[in-house]
Amino acid sequence: MGTQSSQRSDAVTLTVSAEAQAAVRVSPQPWLTEGDSVTLICEVTGSSTGWTFSWFRDDDHLSDSSRGAGGSYTLSPAALQHTGVYTCRAERGRPAYYTKYSNTQPLWITGVSASVSLVVSPSRSQHFSSDSLSLSCEDQSNSTGWTVRRYTDRNTEDCSKLTGSTCRIDSLNTSDAGVYWCQSESGEKHHPLNITVHDGDVILLSSVDPVIEGDTLTLHCLHRSTNSSILRADFYKDGSLVQNQTTGEMNIATVSKSHEGLYYCKTERGQSLHSWISVRVSGSGQISVFNILSSLLAACPYLLATVVLLFKCYRARGETSV
Template sequence: MEVTALCITMLMIVMMLLCEHDLKADAASLHIGPNRAQFFEYESVTFYCEGVSYCEVVHESKGKISSCNKTNKRTSTGSSCTVTNIYTDDSGKYWFETGGGNKSNSVNITVTTGSVILEIPALPVMEGEAVTLTCRNKMTSSQTSADFYYYEVFISNSSTGNMIINSVSKSDEGLYKCSISGAGESAESRLTVRDSEKETVTTSFKDTSTTSSKEMVTFSSTFNPWIIVTVLLLLLLICVGLLHFVKSYWHRVVFYVSTLRPGSGSAGNQTDEDESSCRPVYYILDLDDTQQLGLVPETASAFRTAALISQRFWWPSLKEDVKLYMAACRTCACNKTPPSNGNNVIMTVVDRFSNLVHIVSLPKLPTASETAMLLVDHVFNLHGLLEDILSGRGPQIDGQMEQINHEVETLLRCMASSSPSTWSQQLSWIEYSHNSLPLFALVSTATSLHSSWISQR
């Protein structure tokens, strides 16, 4: 449920970013048709307002264009407005305003009563594109020779009336005009060049001033950082969705449990039997039967191991993972310890109140006098004389001693599994491990319990 909610939230964020960008990009886009900066009087011009349902064009001095109320039309990307007859006083800058008060880009046109105009793009052109400037005579449709000027300086003559800039650059920006011998000269209009890093979007529209010609208008919009953010969010959304899919349909869990099966037969084949008894037995459980995982009992060893790990780490299934790991631990299941440094016996001394343990390795079972000296060397010098002593041989002295011996043997097998003959060197670590881990029933360490009892005497 949490993963699904996260996916839905991220999807909504991506959708809002996309919608917001579309609105911003479209709201700032005003184009005209035909795409030229100069017109003859009485020609028609169409304004295309991208991203708005009603194209309300504003002139820099005349204000809102009233004719748009009658000629407004919806387009696939917004709306349009046509002015059928333009006059010299319609020259100037045009834009439209969005509902939030933001202005679109402005377009500057010049309307003349003369006989010559320069057909130059009213909208910015992309750096590196080929741009054609045409000198047009109102009185004839045939091609005529024309001169072209850049900032009043003659730059070219063309017998066809066209000047082509094959790869336009920022250095080509500026004011251009043209003249035709015997007809006159055009007004000056600016050519604007956009950087090549800008993103270009191409759209087509029908030129209402001609019968069937179509022109292509290219306008630029900056490459905004929102694109990177949106792509990253989409990738993250895909990763989270795949993770959720894998967790939902990867529905089999494999783990193994090492079992110690009692062997039978002579001592000669006991080694083979012991080796085979330590081989793991594999089980496969469906997640539909996850209640079976609860059948793994929480032993004292599992509890204490989980408590030790949780002092520095945590994850939701820590206890269950520890239970499964210890149930499947091959080292814990195998039991065969040879003599170590001539020692063959372990003497365990337990404080019955706190479960504090002292462990001593011996070459053989000690006598009564040897036991007394061992208590002096390993117990009395640390804790003083004891109130009473319960002694015996074998783990079945009482339930507490039996449990302690079992835990010591388990720890001993684990720590000396790679080199069994060194177990006598590991006893100090086993003693520290036992005394510093919390007790299963009291949730406190043996060392802390013993210290608190000493302080209260």
């Protein structure tokens, strides 16, 4: 019947690489207090299906597979012993094909302490380069021996220009950005705070500490030259525009857990860096619930005695009427 030929198909580009690369990222943040939750996500560049993942902390393989599934490794709740440098690797097929090891992702978990706090002045998480910054460890129990330490892109070290429990940086550089905390002589770590340093003209002015649920959150967009709020600013949360107005200020009257996220502001003069704003449950709320339960338990014997007396009175009246 003769030979027939179809039209030529659409072209498909096939890219072959010597070895695939895994990459790790953290959500919501790599600095947290014990009891918080954190998830590490492992992804293979340019590919998303058919992979199984292995996790490593300080080069030791993590055998607890119940925490890792689908390329994620969750610590909930996080504990002090989870502090370390994490990497991941993916594999698929038989015989197994392995990716390169991912980038390193440090994770810092510090202890809960009501008496020790890291005080930052000026009290904000974002700072302009060339500005001065003071950080000090304040202990309500009046004990000594606390040191301000930090983790930056370079390494873990004592804060430069340290005097006692106070660190002062006279002229900030972008290399000073990192996680700062208070550390005792015995190695206890408390109150981690993330400090960012911006070379640009605009920073986001927000509280350096987590916001307590139910409180008011106020954000400002600050300009370098005037050191005051910019009158027109747009505010973003997790990459989406949440408020644009002419006051240069954003207010959330009653903060809830849903307001937790990554914020930044944008103006005609520039854009700020991103800052993670944490929302914590009020400790007083937890105490009040405990007090209510305690009161109910304490009142139970009296309530029971009252019911018994009322029942006896009711029976006595019934016998009298007869």
